[in-house]
């Protein structure tokens with residue numbers, strides 16, 4: 419069976435105020451050591467799955483900021499990957515790009531590597547909001563990055579936006595979306611800002627320096643954003659994901675549908691052949707294990723209970739919902755048996771939950787409240 423491959427590139431030029439992804443400040447020497455370790459990890463994984471089908475169905479390079487990577491080193495890793503695994507020529511190949519680090523030359527090299535879906539972390543076009551996030555780029559970097567993607571003929575590319583930012587008014591999100599829609603990316607992700615413990619943002623909110631908008635306001639922002647994108651021809655296929663038909667992110671769909679994926683790099687997770695693994699979330703620990711010839715991972719044996727909850731949460735966030743038969747096959751129990759019966763009946767009655775051709779999915783309105791509804795169903 420084929421699988422999606424994820425690489426976590428663990429370096430950034432600075433640390434954004436809201437971010438809790440694993441990253442280190444960029445250091446050229448450390449990057450060289452990371453790639454040495456990554457080559458070992460790739461070979462060890464190829465050996466582990468030597469007797470299996472090693473067909474990669476999609477590649478996603480995230481991080482961190484992979485667009486600041488040394489591209490010679492990245493190219494060497496990709497050569498090794500292609501020599502050890504079966505990588506088709508036409509697979510979806512995404513890479514996250516921070517707008518300020520994108521140049522025409524860089525994008526051209528990435529295209530030569532087979533990248534066919536750059537994803538630009540625009541977040542907002544408002545300088546004030548970018549500064550709240552401690553992002554390094556300015557609006558013109560975002561416009562330029564998308565211009566380069568068009569010049570190079572990328573048919574598919576994505577942009578990321580954030581809503582729920584301190585000080586973000588409805589009008590501000592609407593004009594950001596107007597601008598995004600005018601540059602016509604085939605894919606838009608609209609994420610809600612979350613305050614992660616231990617981040618600078620969390621400290622600023624706790625001290626009162628920054629104030630977050632309340633849930634009702636955020637709901638209005640989200641709903642307005644969804645309507646605006648729908649009018650412009652984007653289909654919401656997951657709570658945060660909007661695409662022109664045919665441009666849905668296949669790699670992410672694999673996560674939501676419970677398909678296999680293999681994660682490389684510090685903090686990356688894998689789900690392969692029914693087993694889950696998590697790589698060390700620490701670059702030095704990751705490199706040390708590989709120097710000793712060991713894979714830098716521990717097996718996650720949290721059991722079926724956590725997997726059931728995850729499958730329900732992720733499935734209900736998609737527009738197609740949960741496939742009942744597949745759920746039963748995976749967990750050996752009918753989906754309804756894992757849901758709160760009273761809430762289930764109430765939500766079916768209110769039209770938020772829809773049994774639909776062997777699937778259970780949320781209505782359009784239900785998707786706007788997906789997390790809340792899932793919590794009710796899992797009680």
Ligand code: SF4
Nearest residue numbers: 430433434437481482
């Ligand atoms: S660039 Fe991305 S990964 Fe790096 S700190 Fe900012 S949000 Fe986090």
